[in-house]
Amino acid sequence: MSPSNVLPRAVARFLLLPIGMIAVALFVKGLSSTGDGFAAGTVAALGVALQYVVFGHREAERCLPVRRAPLAAVVGLALGIAIGFAPLLSGDPAFTHLPPAGEKVAKLGTLELATSVAFDAAIFLTVFGMVVGIVRELAWAAEQETEEA
Amino acid sequence: MTDLLFLPLLVPWLAAVGLVLLDGRRPGVAWLAVGALAAHLAALAVLAARVFERGPEQAVTGEWPAGVGIVVRADALGMVFALLSSAVILAALVHETLAGVGGRRFPALVVFMAAGLTGLFLARDVFNFYVFFEVAMISAYALSTYGGEARQAGAAFVFAVVNLLGSFLFLIAVAGIYHQTGTLDMDGVTTGLAAAGPNAAILIAVLVLVAFSVKLGLFPFHPWLPAVYIGARPAVAAILAGALANIGSYGVLRFGADLLPAQLRAGSIVLVVLGSASIVYGAVQAIGRRDSAEVLAYSAIGQVGYVLVAVGVGGAVGLGAAVLYALVNGLNKALLFLSIDLRGWLVGAAFAVGAFSVVGVPPAAGFLGKVVMFRAGVETGSVALVVLIFLGGALSFLYMFQLYQTDFWAGAREVGRSAPRTRVVVLVLAVLVLALGAWPEPLLAVSRDAAEALGPEGP
Amino acid sequence: MTLLVSVVVAIVFGSGCYLLLKGDLFRVVAGTVLISNAAVLTLVGAGFTRGAAPIRPFPPGSEVSDPLVQALALTALIIGFGVTALLLTLAARVYASSRTVDLDQLSQIEATREDELEEAEA
Amino acid sequence: MTLDRRTVPTEAPEARTSEAGSATSDRTGRTAESGAAADGHPPARPDGPFPPAAALAATLAALAFAATLYAWLRGGGSIDLPWAPTLGLRLHFRLDALGALYALLATGIGAVVFLYSGRYLRLHLSHQGRPARDERSFYAFMLLFTVSMVGLATAQDLLLLFVFWDLTAIASYFLIGFDRHEAASWSGALMALLVTGITAVLLLVGSVMLFVAYGTFSLPEIIAEARPGPALTVAAALIALAGLAKSAQVPFHFWLPNAMAAPTPVSAYLHSAAMVAAGVLLIGRTYPLLQESELVLDGMLVVGLASMLAGGLIALTRERLKQVLAYSTVAQYGYMVALYGLGGAAGAAGGAFVVAAHALAKSALFMVSGAVTRASGGEERLGRLGGRWRTMPVVAGAGALAAAALAGLPLTAGFFKDELLFKAALEHGPVVTALVAAGPVLTLAYIGRFWGRIFLGSPKEAPTGPRSLATTLVAPIAVLALISLVFGLWTAPLESLAAEAGSVSLGGEPAGLSVAYHLDARATNLIALGVYTLGGLLLATYPRWLPVAQAFALVALRFGPERAYVSSLRQANRLSSALHRFEVRDLRRRVAAVLVPCGVLVTAGFLATPTLGQYEVGPLDGRDAPLAIVLALAAAAALAAMAPRSQLVLVLVLSSAGYSLAAVFALLGAPDVALVAVLVETLFALLFVAVFSLLPGGVLDREQSLSVPPSRRWRDPLIAVVSGLFALAVVWGTLSSPVPRGPRISERLIELAPAAHAQDVVTAILSDFRGLDTLAEATVLLIALAGVGGALSRARSS
Known part of the structure; x- marks a missing residue:
């Protein structure tokens, strides 16, 4: 990385914040507007991918906890499965969300705190983990390739 | 009691998610996967026992009305295929674990495939079927690279491209089904398609048939199959031929006999012709091949032809025959493919059992398949069909025993010795094939019940 | 409208098939991306209604687009993405081991391997 | 012997x-x-x-x-x-x-x-x-x-x-x-x-x-x-x-x-x-x-x-x-x-x-x-x-x-x-x-x-x-x-x-x-x-x-x-050996082996069933002009994808086809799909470029200079046109007039969405009504990640 691309580096680092905000917004507005866990996860992952492109994988991984990306995906999916199938324990069919249809929901701003939100969060984690994981794999494979060449 | 309905799906699903993080090459991890699959199979067996005893069990996700939520149903047909597939997958995993797993993610992928297949066999929703179908398929694509050789990557690429094409055709069919019926729930789809325009319905039927023919590897959709089966490691080939191919048989039965019965009747001749072509083509190709995996790959092409012919014949007898043949064929293929890299006279005996089963010689279970096929053929009164089944059987005699003698008599498999423990699974499967032939009632009853679970075509 | 969507699906699908028939690995992957897009467009086109986005509150007086096909299309898109990502890395893997993206050469390699197998057995 | x-x-x-x-x-x-x-x-x-x-x-x-x-x-x-x-x-x-x-x-x-x-x-x-x-x-x-x-x-x-x-x-x-x-x-x-x-x-x-x-x-x-x-x-x-x-x-x-x-x-x-x-x-x-x-x-x-x-x-x-x-x-x-x-x-x-x-x-x-x-x-x-x-x-x-x-x-x-x-x-x-x-x-x-x-x-x-x-x-x-x-x-x-x-x-x-x-x-x-x-x-x-x-x-x-x-x-x-010589061994023909019989079967389906009155052009008026334009753009981009010699240009064309389709989805009242389509297309472009960076330069362009043998010059476009035609027939045929215009499940979904605590019906479907699909779809992603890891780690080691 030559000093000449200080600007892109600064921009990239700076963009991380708005990208994160967009992701959060997409997620929070998911149930009431366009966007959902998948979109949010992808946007967030694109933000991380931008760091890879600009900083290279070593530096990107130094400042971001992305080595655990596959773990995030696994935890997300496990969480999703847990939320989906937990109702079985109380004798309800799978994917019965709480609170039940028609009942009042606690609100956090505009976000209605139903278990389906947690489910969406699980999807967010999975998608984020998966995309970042693939970007990471490709980045390392690229390094390997250049070393061989 | 919906908890038991989801349990066979939940167990492998959760287990596989956990296994992804672990290194499957460690024996403990592989045995963990085996344990998970065994638990899954046990849950499935309990559920199946209940289904056979009391009839189908059904649940809708989230307690929504059927169609709004996804309908999940365990009926006899789904249970039969789920049991077979899971048993084959478990056998292959145990086999590979005993031999030593060579890939980090192999156990996880295998368990994922079990989960995907179970979901698929439980799905009573057209789109849900597609989603689980993709879960199973992507596991299969990833699995077919197992072994890490260059040819396996190439084969996996071919496998993925051709089958993706099939999947997308199926997806287009799903879109058509929704547009024609306004629902995705299979019960609604059945009534909706019965009232749909004949042209639209037949186009949907064609797409579905093509999609499943690709999975089955029927002639002329087969050319991807030999490359994949020959390149794959024995355990993977066993899973593909013994478990994954069931998607095709099950799909043709479910979508043909259950959802599109009128189109099935109209197109029965197409099915019979396609199946017959497969039988002859697969068998003739197999005769000249000298490598075990090659012979078995072409044999697989030929054997699924019988299933298609039986579905084409239709009626209680034909559909029952299709289920039974698919069951027996799955077991045969698992047994034979798993034996490929093994040696010794016990393996020879197990292979001979498999070979006798393929050609339909009792007491190996395969003879039941031949009995029901001939029954279906005789009942249609078609001499050509009976002659074809006879001819297919005669050719299979030739290729199976040429192979058996080359491998075990002329010593093609004498070089090197396999550790005794790696033979366990193959021997267990051989005993199972013999036992099912000697006591045929379970197979016959189960396949009859499965055929009866199919809508209007059932008796 | 139906015809228009169908024609576009046909064009996208046909272009995808053309790429599948082309001689190199990455064009094949590109072809599957196109075919995947064609399938998603078909799903969206299978909706019964067209109109505003299915988000409450609905604009008064106008019809709401069929939400179910949108959910299906989303799911299909994402599945297509996952599978294509795998396919892409498989292509990279094939290239890494055989050092060519040309399918003619790859099929020649496969044929040679098979012949060797036959000879080894005979 | x-x-x-x-x-x-x-x-x-x-x-x-x-x-x-x-x-x-x-x-x-x-x-x-x-x-x-x-x-x-x-x-x-x-x-x-x-x-x-x-x-x-x-x-x-x-x-x-x-x-x-x-x-x-x-x-x-x-x-x-x-x-x-x-x-x-x-x-x-x-x-x-x-x-x-x-x-x-x-x-x-x-x-x-x-x-x-x-x-x-x-x-x-x-x-x-x-x-x-x-x-x-x-x-x-x-x-x-x-x-x-x-x-x-x-x-x-x-x-x-x-x-x-x-x-x-x-x-x-x-x-x-x-x-x-x-x-x-x-x-x-x-x-x-x-x-x-x-x-x-x-x-x-x-x-x-x-x-x-x-x-x-x-x-x-x-x-x-x-x-x-x-x-x-x-x-x-x-x-x-x-x-x-x-x-x-x-x-x-x-x-x-x-x-x-x-x-x-x-x-x-x-x-x-x-x-x-x-x-x-x-x-x-x-x-x-x-x-x-x-x-x-x-x-x-x-x-x-x-x-x-x-x-x-x-x-x-x-x-x-x-x-x-x-x-x-x-x-x-x-x-x-x-x-x-x-x-x-x-x-x-x-x-x-x-x-x-x-x-x-x-x-x-x-x-x-x-x-x-x-x-x-x-x-x-x-x-x-x-x-x-x-x-x-x-x-x-x-x-x-x-x-x-x-x-x-x-x-x-x-x-x-x-x-x-x-x-x-x-x-x-x-x-x-x-x-x-x-x-x-x-x-x-x-x-x-x-x-x-x-x-x-x-x-x-x-x-x-x-x-x-x-x-x-x-x-x-x-x-x-x-x-x-x-x-x-x-x-x-x-x-x-x-x-x-x-x-x-x-x-x-x-x-x-x-x-x-x-x-x-x-x-x-x-x-x-x-x-x-x-x-x-x-x-x-x-x-x-x-x-x-x-x-x-x-x-x-x-x-x-x-x-x-x-x-x-x-x-x-x-006979077996003779037949084996004709056995297909390359991907192109393996693909054709699916497409061609599929086309034949579709044609047979047409011959076997009445088609009169089964096809509708569908309503189309002046308000649809923007939609028609983006659809045309998408089609043009897809057609253009057949031409480029360079892989990078191909990726760009591919992306533009994807973005055009995203615009189509947006105009069809499907903002969720449009958003995800844009994101997915972006990811594709990223992945393609990342994978290309694994290949030595020149390999992508050199391969394209290979000449196409005359036998294939006409066959490939022909198969493509035929598959396009059968896609047209199938899609048009199945998307035309649903015969019973009875109750549709989508109406029920819109009705029930508030009960699932969601204003966006699509999100309600994804996270609640059809949560099982979503979970399975997420599983596909995880398996893909596992598969990618496996393929690449071997690519590295080989």
Whole structure:
């Protein structure tokens, strides 16, 4: 990385914040507007991918906890499965969300705190983990390739 | 009691998610996967026992009305295929674990495939079927690279491209089904398609048939199959031929006999012709091949032809025959493919059992398949069909025993010795094939019940 | 409208098939991306209604687009993405081991391997 | 050694067993020895204590014989257990006279042969340098064979019958292939399996036809219900064919001479008394059905006569001991088949009688040949033997008795075998009688030649084998020969058993059978006298007739069914290789193999169904102009994707197609899809570029300079256009007018979304209504990640 691309580096680092905000917004507005866990996860992952492109994988991984990306995906999916199938324990069919249809929901701003939100969060984690994981794999494979060449 | 309905799906699903993080090459991890699959199979067996005893069990996700939520149903047909597939997958995993797993993610992928297949066999929703179908398929694509050789990557690429094409055709069919019926729930789809325009319905039927023919590897959709089966490691080939191919048989039965019965009747001749072509083509190709995996790959092409012919014949007898043949064929293929890299006279005996089963010689279970096929053929009164089944059987005699003698008599498999423990699974499967032939009632009853679970075509 | 969507699906699908028939690995992957897009467009086109986005509150007086096909299309898109990502890395893997993206050469390699197998057995 | 040579006999059996056989035994003998040494098992020793496995097998068989005899004398009995109620299958066994006859033969002769095997097999194994433990599988399969024969003899259910039928074929396959390193065993075993196994399927087809017609596999029930008709004739003919093949009748006979590759005890058991007898047993068992059709009976008569004459003629020309006996078996089973074909009480009961009489004699003769061969250091050619009566007088004497029984000389059970045949033939006129009488004439000649050239004359070469033969090699021969003699004098037991067995075959009608010596000028006696005279004359002058018989044998082998078998096997392999050359091996054609048939099927669908009024253009007005424009853009981008030479440009074009589609989704009121489509397209572009960065520069552009061969220049666009057209047809067809505009699930989803606490209906569907789909979709992503990791880590390591 030559000093000449200080600007892109600064921009990239700076963009991380708005990208994160967009992701959060997409997620929070998911149930009431366009966007959902998948979109949010992808946007967030694109933000991380931008760091890879600009900083290279070593530096990107130094400042971001992305080595655990596959773990995030696994935890997300496990969480999703847990939320989906937990109702079985109380004798309800799978994917019965709480609170039940028609009942009042606690609100956090505009976000209605139903278990389906947690489910969406699980999807967010999975998608984020998966995309970042693939970007990471490709980045390392690229390094390997250049070393061989 | 919906908890038991989801349990066979939940167990492998959760287990596989956990296994992804672990290194499957460690024996403990592989045995963990085996344990998970065994638990899954046990849950499935309990559920199946209940289904056979009391009839189908059904649940809708989230307690929504059927169609709004996804309908999940365990009926006899789904249970039969789920049991077979899971048993084959478990056998292959145990086999590979005993031999030593060579890939980090192999156990996880295998368990994922079990989960995907179970979901698929439980799905009573057209789109849900597609989603689980993709879960199973992507596991299969990833699995077919197992072994890490260059040819396996190439084969996996071919496998993925051709089958993706099939999947997308199926997806287009799903879109058509929704547009024609306004629902995705299979019960609604059945009534909706019965009232749909004949042209639209037949186009949907064609797409579905093509999609499943690709999975089955029927002639002329087969050319991807030999490359994949020959390149794959024995355990993977066993899973593909013994478990994954069931998607095709099950799909043709479910979508043909259950959802599109009128189109099935109209197109029965197409099915019979396609199946017959497969039988002859697969068998003739197999005769000249000298490598075990090659012979078995072409044999697989030929054997699924019988299933298609039986579905084409239709009626209680034909559909029952299709289920039974698919069951027996799955077991045969698992047994034979798993034996490929093994040696010794016990393996020879197990292979001979498999070979006798393929050609339909009792007491190996395969003879039941031949009995029901001939029954279906005789009942249609078609001499050509009976002659074809006879001819297919005669050719299979030739290729199976040429192979058996080359491998075990002329010593093609004498070089090197396999550790005794790696033979366990193959021997267990051989005993199972013999036992099912000697006591045929379970197979016959189960396949009859499965055929009866199919809508209007059932008796 | 139906015809228009169908024609576009046909064009996208046909272009995808053309790429599948082309001689190199990455064009094949590109072809599957196109075919995947064609399938998603078909799903969206299978909706019964067209109109505003299915988000409450609905604009008064106008019809709401069929939400179910949108959910299906989303799911299909994402599945297509996952599978294509795998396919892409498989292509990279094939290239890494055989050092060519040309399918003619790859099929020649496969044929040679098979012949060797036959000879080894005979 | 190529596989073809191993699978397919290349020469006539005589030549092959001499040259090819000895050549390979040299080579494979060494392999076996080295293999034995490697396994740490020393080769079997020809002497030593009597092998316990043989003793055990013989004891078991003897016990089974005693039990069967006891049960039969106590009046038979039956077992009837449910087996597979779904198909109405029952484990139904009954020890009737027919079953008892064959079960007694199988167990009795089995016991004697097992006794003989003990010493013989050790000699055989030590000759080949194989370890003694190899004999375990031999006895296992011999016993399996015995059990299967008893089961076959008593089974009353057609499917059960088929099971035991094939079990005998399995046991026979492994016994013929016992010397698995020998080329002759290789092809002989395969041939026997193919011929008897494939024809067994005919039995299955016949049984299934009867099942479909009468709703049961139970033989007694079918017999009770059976009415003559074309269906019954076909089923009966199929069953009879299976029986004929198993009994080595023309034109299926050729497997038997080739099965002589088996060790001699196998031939003494399977190829005289059991395996071949199974065919006649089947005919006897299903005879009530077979005799409903004149056609089937006439066919059996013709086949029987042909086998009798052809077998007899060829037997006269064979050099090798076992070959003479094998062709003799073909001829002798021709007697029985002809008897059943002649029909009536004489035929049915006579057939049963002949089976027993022949089994005793032929089994003894096979053991004679084995004993002589072993005593001569493996010599089995008639021309090299001679004068052996000096060294083995007991064998010579017993052999003479057995030969006399086979030739139908008085005082042996064999005499009545001929007499019954003549009696039955006489009812069918002089032509049949003359043809039938030719059989015994030939028998007398070939068996006389066989015995004479072994035992009479002067020894051609000094015997190189063991000086004296073990008792257990000689006694079994003597026992069987003596039994033949006893039944020739004391005819009652065999007579009554055969009569009752005949009655079973006739469906319960009594089958009178009178077996006694009559010293008068009745027709059968006269014929017998004529036969002896002619046979004696033939024996005395056969060197003169030999060229004729040899010419016949040559023609039969060169143009006969064996040739057809060999060439069809070769053709099948050749066809397979030819077909394999057309097998698709590249991805393009694999893709085309999906698209082209799909197009064909879609076209067929169009032809089969009405299309008028099924297609609608759909509403389109001015407000849709933006949508039409982005759709056109998407189409244009997709078309453009076909052109670029550079991969990077391709990716850009691909992305623009994706973004255009996203715009389409947005205009169609699907903002969620549009958003995700944009994101996914962006990710694709990123991934493509990232993967391209793995490849050395230039590779992507260089590959594109490859020229397209002219053959493909038109084919690929054509296939693409065709697939586009069928996509158009399918999509347009399925998306046109949903016929019932009834309630749609999407309306319910919109209604219920608030109950799921969501304003965005699509999100409600994804996270609640169809959460299971979403979870599975997320799983696909995780699996993809696992797969990517796997593929790339290997890419790195390779």
